[in-house]
Amino acid sequence: MAEATVYEPVRSSAESSRSSLSEHTLASFDDFSNEVDDGEYLTARSFDDEAGSAPADGFDDGGKGKLGITSAVFLILNKMIGTGIFSTPSGVLLNCGSAGASVLMWLAGGVLSMTGMSVFLEFGLAIPKSGGEKNYLERVYRRPRLLITCVFFSQMILLGFSASNCLAFGRYVLFAAGADEPSETIARAVAVSCISVVVLVQSLRPNLGTRLFNVLGMFKVVVLAFIVCTGMAAVLGLVPHDGDVNSWSDVFADSGFASDGFAASGTSVGYATALMRVVYSYRGWENANYVVSELRDPRRTLAVAAPLAIVGVTVLYVLANVAYLAVIPRQEIARSGVIVAGLFFRRVFGASAGARVLPFLVALSNLGNVLVVSYAHARVNHEFASEGLLPRQWANWKLVASDVNVPVMGLGLHWLITVIVLTAPPSGEAYEFIIDLNTYPAAWMNMLVASGLVYLQHRKAEHWRSPFRSLLPVTVTYIASNVFLMVTPLVMNGGTSGNAAVTAAAGMSCLGMGVVYWAIWSRLLPWIGSYDIVAARTDTGGVRYVKVKRGQEGSIEA
Template sequence: MASFTAKEVAAHSTRDDCWTIINGKVYDVTKYIEDHPGGADVLIEVAGKDSTVEFDNAGHSEDAFEIMEEYLIGTYSGAPVRGAPKAVTLKKTVPKAVAGSNFTSTALTATAAISVGAVALQAYRLNPEMLNSLPKLKTSSSGPGFLEGFLIASALFTVAGTITAKKLSKHLHFEEGGFMSYAPHKKMPKVTKVNPLIQRGWLDPTTYHALPLTEKELIAPNVYRLVFSLPTPTTVLGLPTGQHLAIKAEIDGKIVNRSYTPISNNNDLGRLELVIKCYPDGLLTGKYLANLSLGDEVSFRGPKGAMRYKNGLCKRIGMLAGGTGITPMFQIIRAICEDDRDLTQVSLIYANRSEQDILLRDELETFARRYPQNFRLYYVVEKAPENWAYGTGYTTQELMEEKFPAPGAESKIMLSAMADRKEPQAFDGLRHNDISDERPDNGSTIDAQNFAYSEDRKIGITGAVFLILNKMIGTGIFSTPSSIFAATGSVGISLMLWVIGGFLTFCGLSVFLEFGLAIPRSGGEKNYLERVYRRPRYLATCVLASQMILLGFSSGNSLAFGRYILFASGRETPDGWEARGIAVTCVTFAVLMHSVTPKWGIRLFNVLGVFKVVILLFIVFSGFAALAGHRRVPNPHNFDNAFRIEDGDGYGGGGAYAYSNALLNIIYSYKGWENANYVVSELKHPKKTLAIAAPIAIGGVTILYVLANVAYFAAIPKSDLAKSEVIVAGLFFRNIFGESAAARSLPAFVALSNLGNVLAVSFAHARLNQELAKEGMLPFSRFWASNKPFNAPASALFLHWIVTVIVLLAPPAGPAYNFIVNLYTYPGSWINGFVTAGLIYLHYKKSENWSSPWHTYLPISIIYLLANIFLALVPFIPPDGDWNADGYPYYVFPVVGVGVLILGGVYWSFWTKILPRIGGYKVVADRTFDDSGVETVRYRKVPIKRD
């Protein structure tokens, strides 16, 4: 065989004289150009060149080599000499022993039990009469009063809620989101039966055999449905799912063969059905198949192909198909849907030039209706008709990320090799990522970073519960009851506001669960706002980034930590620099722990989560004792005419402004219920974990919060409670246990609770900061996104530390705590309002094709939306009397909060419009995932085309 040099091959580089090199062999493909399924341009582009890489990337089946043999003319003299491949040795993986202790759920339960026992024993030693007197609680002679009814209702609510949740959990099924959903066909995955799709049949893998054409139908321009009869009505085709067959014919004196995937399978006895596009100038399709008449025989051979689909291949498949490339996808979709044992979830994006070009539409939509738990369908067309409910234009990376399953070991993406010579424009998103309005070129990569977390670093259900608990149970329940009562002047209304806060928290949880289970990625509101508010691109994200970075601090709980440490030591400085210094030490410890030893950071906040629950339980039981008369102060009689609104010493008379402030403070106390949504990528089985952990944590916290407030009112007089500010729990312990050392040490335990909150907040908010940096949205994004050197987001944690310390040290000496709380909480009302409005929009805009395994009913969404509108607008209404609140004008925190959100819009304009035009380029972050879930972020410097 002749040998050719690169120079000789390069001399044949035109359409009429086209040579190419593939795997060290030289081919003259001049006569194959017009019949190439990928189009003539593909071959002309590689004419005179080595096209080995392009050939391999095109994903040809093995019959491509049969076709190419006909055009082989020699070898390439410059081909590298390749040595024999090295043998692959499989090694058994030995699990590494984990040094040190590992806090499992069992260990945490044991820790909780021991802690509760220890606290109960200490309480009994300090005041043995306290527990002995619990059965002697007095009731009103006229019958049950407010307190008795409240406690009974709480108990009944707890029992009923537990039973309801247990019943509902049996029917809860977690699915990927983003597609239309219907009532599902019930499957029986445990039924044992023979799979007919894998049995052998008529096809012969080595010899061609002929079948007669019995049906021929034109179903679209140049697209035919061809049906061939097998030898008998009961003959099985014998084609495994995922494989294809070859057709051979003699045309103009030459043998031509091509591979096709039938849409029929082994269940279709006695028939073979194909859908093929026949190009007018195609050799096999245009000259042969298009001109077949009924009764003509065609030769087939098979099965062929390396892939065989079988149940259990993976849990989730994302499919991208265009034109007649739908046929191999259809074969797999049909096999999955019709097999009652197969629970694989398939998400298909099907791209075409127009609605009329969509093939097998009735069949696909039937599968989508009958098997929503298996199959979700989304169309993209280049030319959309009026009232088109699906996608138009490009299949972008953003669309694929939205519709396809999240990357992971149990997910696969399948791309159809289309028979069309020129794929539809809607499919161009695979090569042209429409990342900016200027449509820049690809640019050059300036950096790349990998992000991967080992399974032992990921958080299970127990860890997720404590991640939420640690953020929820922080300063709020030990401090804010003072400001709540001071604002309302009523014991009953204060308690009802805490119940309303719990209800609103569950409403918010429902909204966030629907988003979180549909979009299981770290980032929380970032992902939800980006899903709804897509234009202008990045505007919603920049507004959120401004709020989360500038106001997502741990200052309130850090300051409370310092205050309680000073109180425990006998110092009662209300808001001095000593408390702020201790607060800085607290947040510095938390950031260093998560940066240097991330495993131990998680373990520590798990332990502190148990500790917090123990402390709250101790307060509740101490409150019961106080109700029985065991306290060191006279009976405050706070439950006499509990719903009376009073205007006393330091409490009452605030009007609507005070009530909105009170509700804001309560929401601050409940804040943290969304904490797990920020770290979904670091959860084990994220959908299941999130759906179980969040309701458990929030339900438990709501009951404890209400009962803890009952305890406070049982032991603290109204005027003392109103003036106690941050140290409500400290005053409670003093009134119960007196001036003993134990009474002074208990506030130190509350300080540890605050430390747990700082650990949880810094852990979650650093992940959100890192997500924003990965998108290239922050200045010096590569630095803030980095996981170096300990595979932890140390840089993002450092950013969180900077903002927290500034907020701690910047306000002047004085009552800074309430200002920090309001400033931290207020902008969240705007963000949550937009998230909730977005969910309502997705429910009622059918073209969005929104789907989630969790459904939030419209009344819940409306209630939560109205509550956030109330919290966002009422702080602008002047309070009755003095316009100053805690030493600053009432309008300061709402104006500053809204200003921060507006600043996000200003930054968006600067980052997306002004800066790129000044510099002539922009840095773009491309995020990709491999099969093992490892994320790679590449930063590209992309030139901007100027007008």
């Protein structure tokens, strides 16, 4: 069995309560007490080379249902490729002011994603267990004890929903069915049906769910490859299309958007806005880090799948934009309020194809995103239940007898939060406001993860080791990109943006609720109940938080 992860007790006063724990846990505490004295905490040395086959969260199914490299690639692809590449290019071109600058912006987005991948790859290979940022933040920010765990817990529970892609799925299904102005109520009903069916499939037929996101991931790649090939064929004159296009006659020439009333075009504010939209279109590259325990040979799978997926998406995004510009005049792309891929299909195949095919393609893209997000977030919820932040019984519940372990309650919690967000808020700006809440907290968390890696790499007392090392300039670039995402919305156009400030404040308040939860769960209730919360190691090498009565024999689970 892989060597277990080493953690320190949550409170030093637990020393007197060690006798209440099991013999196995007693040994664990004695072991890690010596290692803490030596300054050694969780590092790559805590896992032997076979750690990949022994999940640290007790979710071991003997390798059945594990994800290989192909599935891991599509797990990432499905989250990265959403509606962004079908709609964002118009806003990026408008803000950049020239075709060449907009394409370079999409390339820059891929490079920034690679910097983030470098940080997460070093952490993921050193700590090969599910949970993503949770494990990485816990490794660095150990004091106040459990604070960062509760803050991340709050973010994932309150903001880890799939409402935006479910609603987009509902809207595009109705568009594909012929509804020019689909009812918001009906769209939400379709969205609720979408997340419900996805959760049922993941619970009852987990292997079918895996096959579905593999198929949909391949479908997305085929669609983008088709757009790329069609655009190249149009440039060569092999495919007839509507209109004389000269977008590439002078690629870096100012397209004149500023003189047409869009003052930010080609300015520093315009470039900042464009980069922000591009970065958001690349979100999801870290998805495999959330489910490392579900990967077959996780170190090898993660090391191969993550770079392959990000490089592949970057190439597809850049070439897709080249294809758009090869077929559609840049003025039409920038000024149109419709989805740019719709214009592309309309010019190549006629109005009927553009109107009917595109909504169907985008709806399937959204469905793939819902599948992989629910898969990943359910595993993170399972981690919380295994450790005791959620009811521990949830970690062992199964809906059906199966050789494949399924985090049913984790899926159920993800379903519940998503349905609440889909049904509770009123329509309009209030709804869009809630959907966008996670953007700001996510940037903070990513910045903390990257800054923590710099600390671990340069503080010898931490004894940090990993099979992969992220270079300092790469890590600093990723930190800067997240600071950019945090600051830019607040200072846009030279002043504070009211909407952005309110969204940022609301998002950060969700993290603040994690601080409140920490104060109550780990400080107030233990004080009232006269017990300590102690971190103990499990037989599978994971960690669990248990309540230990002060001065009494026996322990109760947290």
